Structures are given as C-alpha cells and as structure tokens.
Amino acid sequence: MVTNTLVIGASIAGLAVAGSLQKQEIEYTIIEKDNCIAAPWHRHYDRLHLHTSKRFSHLPYKKFNSNVPRYPAKEQVIEYLNDYRSAFDIKPLFNMEAFSVKRVNDVWVTRTNKESIESKFVVMATGAFGEPKTAFFKGMETFPGRIMHSSEYKTGADFKGQKVLVVGFGNSACEIAMDLYEQGAKPVMSARSPVNIVPRDVLGIPILEISILLNPLQPAVADLISKPLMKLLIGDISRLGLQPMPYGPLRQIQKDHKAPVLDIGTVKHIRQGNIQVEGGIDHITGNIVYFKNGRVAKFDAIIAAVGYRSVDEKIVSVEKERFDDLLVSVDHQNYFGKDGLYFCGYWISPTGQIREIAQDAKKIAKDIAKKNN
Structure with a gap:
C-alpha cells in the first residue's frame, strides 16, 4: 500500500490528526490495532470522567455539544469521538498493528501484521499511555x-x-x-x-x-x-x-x-x-x-495504578542520537517533521493533554501541507 501520510493509532491523537489532515485536503491512511476507535476509552473504568473542562478538551474544528456537562463522562467522550469520526468521515483500517517504521531511501516503510505501507509522512499517534x-x-x-x-x-x-x-x-x-x-x-x-x-x-x-x-x-x-x-x-x-x-x-x-x-x-x-x-x-x-x-x-x-509506558520506541527505528527528543510535542522538540516523521500526544501539558493534542494535530497537518506543495 502507498499513501501520502500514514497515521498510526485511532484514538484521540490519531483522530485529531486525521481531522486536521482532512481540513488541509491531504490524502492519508489511518491504522488502528484494535477493532474500534478510541479503544482505551472503551476499556477504562466505568466512573471515569474527563478531569479537564470540555471547553479546552475538544478535537480540532468540532466542540462538544452544549448539553454535555463541563466534565464529560466516559460514555459521553466515546459518543463525541464517534461523532467526530463521522463528521470528518474518518475510516481507520482496524485490526492493523504497526510492528516497525523504518526510513528506506526517501520514504517511510511501515510493516504491519497485514501488509507493508509506504508513505512520505508518518504521524505516530499511539500516545504516551500505550501499554500498562x-x-x-x-x-x-x-x-x-x-x-x-x-x-x-x-x-x-x-x-x-x-x-x-x-x-x-x-x-x-x-x-x-x-x-x-x-x-x-x-x-x-x-x-x-x-x-x-x-x-x-x-x-x-x-x-x-x-x-x-x-x-x-x-x-x-x-x-x-x-x-x-x-x-x-x-x-x-x-x-x-x-x-x-x-x-x-x-x-x-x-x-x-x-x-x-x-x-x-x-x-x-x-x-x-x-x-x-x-x-x-x-x-x-x-x-x-x-x-x-x-x-x-x-x-x-x-x-x-502504576501507570503506562509509550510503545513507539518498539516501533520507530531511527538513529539513537536522533531519538532523544521524540517523546514530546511539536512545541517542545527539535525533531518536529524531520524526514517527514511526527509525534502527536506525547507531551504532558500544563494546559491540558487534549488541548495540546488538538494544537499539535493542526500544526502537523499544516506542516505536511507546506512540504507537499
């Protein structure tokens, strides 16, 4: 498979990137190892609510509905993400897991459990909380x-x-x-x-x-x-x-x-x-x-409740000296967009994780659009 931009992960960060790429009219493919979008949210405990206000916790170009409370419950977040997927006609390839992402000549080659994907750009959106x-x-x-x-x-x-x-x-x-x-x-x-x-x-x-x-x-x-x-x-x-x-x-x-x-x-x-x-x-x-x-x-x-670790170090293959700055957002790294590789959703922000993701997703899409021209 060949695509302009490959987005790996279809939870909050992946959906935010996909929506932003749509706005920039960039051709992309989004893959997800589970069988649904926002799989971590489906697995979370029943009582879970967003700990940050919905006003600053929405994805690019679409807010929560006015009837949703300030701190949405788990099911309300899932409903919002499903609505977001529909609004932007995001069509992830489900049950497709990325095993490796390597730079080969001038393209990125992503090996999955189903097929290899070649792309000019790759956006890692598996997040900082990928694995318990x-x-x-x-x-x-x-x-x-x-x-x-x-x-x-x-x-x-x-x-x-x-x-x-x-x-x-x-x-x-x-x-x-x-x-x-x-x-x-x-x-x-x-x-x-x-x-x-x-x-x-x-x-x-x-x-x-x-x-x-x-x-x-x-x-x-x-x-x-x-x-x-x-x-x-x-x-x-x-x-x-x-x-x-x-x-x-x-x-x-x-x-x-x-x-x-x-x-x-x-x-x-x-x-x-x-x-x-x-x-x-x-x-x-x-x-x-x-x-x-x-x-x-x-x-x-x-x-x-001992936390999570990111899974991207297992997937992305780049030189070690170039890997030190990867696990942070585009505002806080030196790696942003080098060779067409981006990361979204890894920076713990004082102004809200989802807010940071939304901002980064728009910046990534705009940068890809500029490099495509």
Whole structure:
C-alpha cells in the first residue's frame, strides 16, 4: 500500500490528526490495532470522567455539544469521538498493528501484521499511555487475592465489602479509590512518592483556565504565584499521610513530565476517614501487606495504578542520537517533521493533554501541507 501520510493509532491523537489532515485536503491512511476507535476509552473504568473542562478538551474544528456537562463522562467522550469520526468521515483500517517504521531511501516503510505501507509522512499517534506498566511488589506471588493493573479495573461494585489496596496516587488511582468507597468497598491508598495536588476548580473556575493564564510565565515563577492559593484550598497534605513535592505542579510537569493530581473529591474523603493513606509497600506475605512506614494490614485485593509506558520506541527505528527528543510535542522538540516523521500526544501539558493534542494535530497537518506543495 502507498499513501501520502500514514497515521498510526485511532484514538484521540490519531483522530485529531486525521481531522486536521482532512481540513488541509491531504490524502492519508489511518491504522488502528484494535477493532474500534478510541479503544482505551472503551476499556477504562466505568466512573471515569474527563478531569479537564470540555471547553479546552475538544478535537480540532468540532466542540462538544452544549448539553454535555463541563466534565464529560466516559460514555459521553466515546459518543463525541464517534461523532467526530463521522463528521470528518474518518475510516481507520482496524485490526492493523504497526510492528516497525523504518526510513528506506526517501520514504517511510511501515510493516504491519497485514501488509507493508509506504508513505512520505508518518504521524505516530499511539500516545504516551500505550501499554500498562508491569506491577512488581516483593512477595506478591504469595498474595491469595487478586492483583490487577488499574487498566483492568471496571467498577467498585466488584469489590463491595472488601478491603482493597490502591497502589499509587495519580489521577486514576484517586478516582478509583473514590469509586471503591462509593460502591461499598474499603479503600486504602499506598502513596509511594511525593505528590502535588491541585483543585480541579477554583471558585467555580476550572484550574485549567488558570494554568493557561500562567503558562507564559516560567513554571517556577507561576508556582510561586499560585502557591498561597493552593495551600489555602488544599491545605497541608503531610497531615493526610502524603509527602508534598519539593517543587510545584507546573515545575513537576516540566521536570518530571508527569501531571499533578487534580482533586475531584479524594482529599475530602481522606480527611473524613473514608479513604486511608499508607506509604509505599515494603513486601507482601500472604494477604498481609507490610508498608515502609512500619504499618501492617490485611487486604482482599490490590489494584496497581502504576501507570503506562509509550510503545513507539518498539516501533520507530531511527538513529539513537536522533531519538532523544521524540517523546514530546511539536512545541517542545527539535525533531518536529524531520524526514517527514511526527509525534502527536506525547507531551504532558500544563494546559491540558487534549488541548495540546488538538494544537499539535493542526500544526502537523499544516506542516505536511507546506512540504507537499
């Protein structure tokens, strides 16, 4: 198969790129290893909502409907993405997985499970969260209950009456802990590392809008300005058994490439005693978990919210010295468009991941259009 532009992945980033290429009247092919668009969203837990406002979380050239709430639920996001696909007549080739992307002479050759595809341009849109990280805890093989990655979690109803350990303190971990409590389970969170917590809304205004206003400033300066407000709204998290980060949330994004926790109610539940917080896990013996803070507790199940890794390093073959800057967005890399290779959806942005994807998708399409002329 020969195409002008190959887009790999048909979730949020891939759809955003496809829609943007359509606007530029660029011929393209989009492939997806699963049998539907936005496959990760179909697999996510039932309670999931966007943690960022719909106003800044839509794809290029099409907003959410006005009847959708500010923070859309999982099914509303899926419905929106299906509507987006229809509006732009995006036709992914499903069940087609890319195994390698290599530069051969003046074209990119992508080997898939079905056929090879030659293209002038390639856009990697598999994202920074393509593959669940493997959880490992010393002695976990002796645990008699179920240990699952958060990607396998669906609903707290499956754990009603059980004492469940949620490992991690990211956005998914916090929402899962809330869901467990609301569904009648007894959640405990193992917070292994220091964290930054920011409110999702400030006086009814999404924190994302404040981040956008502060974005022109250096992260350290912006954090210094917002620190008194964050302390007033969140309080001293060390009293909750959590370790505060030595630097602020915007510096965290810049330095660690990880988003802070957007609090949607977890802090309140911790203060009320509905969710307990422990330190990192030292080891497990049977159904007993020994924490590094010296505490010990029995559990019926463990949910490992230990994050994801990108899969693109397994796929793209370029010289190692040219690979160091790939996993960031077009505004923050030196690799943008070299030899016709682009990446969309890999930069953790202080102004919202989907907003960043939408901006990058339009820039990528415009750059391809310029190089085609």
